Amino acid sequence: MSPGRTVLVPGDPGYEDEVGGFQTGFAQRPDAVFAARSAEDVAAAVTYAAAEGLPVGVQATGHGLPGDAEGGVLITTRRMDAVTVDARARTVRVQAGVTWRQVVEAAGPYGLAPLNGSAPGVGAVAYTLGGGLGLLAREFGYAADHVRSLDVVTADGRLRHVTAESSEPSDDGGLFWGLLGGGANLGVVTELEIGLAPVSRLYGGALAFDGRAVDPVAALRAYERWTETVPDALTSSFAAVPYPDVPALPPQLRGRYVVSVRVAYTGTAADGERLVAPLRGIGPVLADSLREMPYAESSTIHSDPDFPHAYYGDSAVLGTLDPDAVDPMDAVHVVDAMGELLALTGPDAPSMYVVQVNHLGGALARPRPNAVPHREGRFLVRVLGGVDGPARELLHRALATVEPWTIGRALNFAYGAGGTGGADTLGARGLYDPRTRERLAGLKSQYDPANLFRRNYGVAAVSSRA
Structure with a gap:
């Protein structure tokens, strides 16, 4: 581990506070918790988990836990809290630990508003990856509809910059498509750029x-x-x-x-x-x-x-x-x-x-x-x-x-409605229509065939399907 990187295990001072979050009804007891301050810390955590064969979970605020989780690696992102508004482009870049309250406060002086939900303390990135049904949703759509780019660490430990027009030969924009609505199934998003609405x-x-x-x-x-x-x-x-x-x-x-x-x-x-x-x-x-x-x-x-x-x-x-x-x-x-x-x-x-x-x-x-x-x-x-x-x-x-x-x-x-046992659990049923699920399964096979990211409502990988 590099100097300054914080990794806690059960019994360490600060472990209990680090794994705690807004949802107190479900216990998270990881074997190791990486308190990430940067995308490099996230990549180190994913690389470690892959080498040890451990499942990975991610927590910013802990509002939407899928259930109890024992063992594995937990990456906490609350310290990754940078917010950068580009008023001319009407966009904002937010790191993985940013809450909607921070985005509202940063965008307000420019007469702009994010497509946030009703609770300002919810993590902006996680909510957007799940779709993002906001206060102005019928006028502007889902928050996910306005994402311009994402930085994501995939199961191979690579930090990728992903857009709808990906230039990577191995990807035709499918990863961008799957991250927006697919939740935490395909990687750990460390930062995203999203459009703002001209609403004051x-x-x-x-x-x-x-x-x-x-x-x-x-x-x-x-x-x-x-x-x-x-x-x-x-x-x-x-x-x-x-x-x-x-x-x-x-x-x-x-x-x-x-x-x-x-x-x-x-x-x-x-x-x-x-x-x-x-x-x-x-x-x-x-x-x-x-x-x-x-x-x-x-x-x-x-x-x-x-x-x-x-x-x-x-x-x-x-x-x-x-x-x-x-x-x-x-x-x-x-x-x-x-x-x-x-x-x-x-x-x-x-x-x-x-x-x-x-x-x-x-x-x-x-x-x-x-x-x-x-x-x-x-x-x-x-x-x-x-x-x-x-x-x-x-x-x-x-x-x-x-x-x-x-x-x-x-x-x-879906708050705890299914558990964290792995791909295609009971809790994942009905979250996607068959066509969307099939495409997500193909992306899972491409980017996470070992199902490293299974501390969520999982989608099963299928071989040789992109």
Whole structure:
């Protein structure tokens, strides 16, 4: 190891802090953890793991762990935190440990915004490699759609600069395609360059309703109908959350079952008010945070928890949730199914669940040269719950209610749902359509035939397929 390189093993001072992250529900106990400060440190870690035949995991913030992990090598990237904005080109270069908060802060002074998600503490690179469903997604698409280049260490220990027009004879742009949507299957991305949006302010916030005073299913049905009327410049989600009665929460939310609609709109505040007006008919408003705001305050739209905690979660991409579907009974059945899902996960459930329904479509539906799948989906249903066995079982029972309309799952919203046992585990099923999975498998065979990068939702390699 070169001077200054930090490698920790169990029992070393600092080991526990190094392997810890935002997700506290799953334990990571690697044989060695490389605290990377540079791409060279990452390459050294991968080379060591390959020589020893050890699996490799990567952690920036630890939000999206696929499950418990014992042994192997863990590369932590939190110290790789450089952010460089090119205002003229409307791009930003971010290293592997950068959070979205850092990118928002760096881009804001130039009147630009990244295509970040709702939680500013999430790692920008990992989120982008999983697709990246952001606050402005219906207008601009997935974050992965805007990546210009990536620096990645592959299983052979090489640091490669990858673009859509790769000049390497062994690659026709396939590695670029596969990294964007394929997660951590093909290598360790140390840095990427991504486009920024010309957005400095937006109209956004949330309308919250008492879920015991209004019918949550009727509220969801009203939300679905409303989504048919909005432009692509408006991205939104519906949520149902039984809040605990704790002093840390605002008084109006304590102990209540809250259904809400969250909105981000890049048009004028006047047009925003006009667009959201029909939602006020859902019932008496419990809380209203809708306003014009600088983009730097966009994290207040969802106000996601910013403290480490334990959770388990999964998702379902729905092909329809449409009362005006060709087969009217299909629409009736899916609404009934969503009602059952909300009942199973509501305030009478044995543990706390968070349900979120994201409106897709718009720019998200446009084909792009990357591996982000299921672009035809109309809605994404996400459920979060506890990590114990009964809580997980009920969560999957809830998602099973919408299985007839489910076309797949979302990589960025599978939290512990499958484990880290290797390629094509149960947890990887449904994350990709067959054609995308086949191409990813070919790339896996080319760049990681020994399946070194298997501390994730794996895709199996196949021989002699590119």
